[in-house]
Amino acid sequence: MCKYSQKVAIELGFEAMQFNSVVSTNTIAVALWKSLGFDIVGTIPRAYKHSSLGYIDSFVMYKG
Template identity: 65%
Template structure:
């Protein structure tokens, strides 16, 4: 079940969230972030934040927010996080599909991931299968916790039927 997040949900997911940012393998988030700072960043700053719940356990979460403002406000940005025990079970796929439907309902025309760590091959493959394209590479943009400096990708997907206004 995917539903909007509560404070209790985030606190229940915090051990996973904290472990992910401390590993410094996928998210450009300060590894010393406190629970309160994490709640503000993940749940309060975005437009919407959701959890993926299974058998009463929060096993994933994602946020959706505008990627830019003004003339680029039609593009949104999302971030997804899944617990270790739920990896490989389609949770990220389901959250991404949910986020794309929600994005179009909210009036967004495209979705952009600003910094997908290139060594996160599972995520890169999934996003490509869901129709995202790598539109740019940021050389040495991420200081990986184990590998040192690695590249990041900008990935993009147009979400609605294409229209051109001349």
């Protein structure tokens, strides 16, 4: 889905893409977005309340 959305964005003339919320403890998702060229550009502290970990951060990820 991400590869497709990037393809469509390029076709429409967009030069960047941002994901506003990638949960910091979801290491698989963070690694996936990084492998697709995204960088962590911000952290939202204590953005989610995890059932066993308590409050956890969320990342803002960007690809330009």
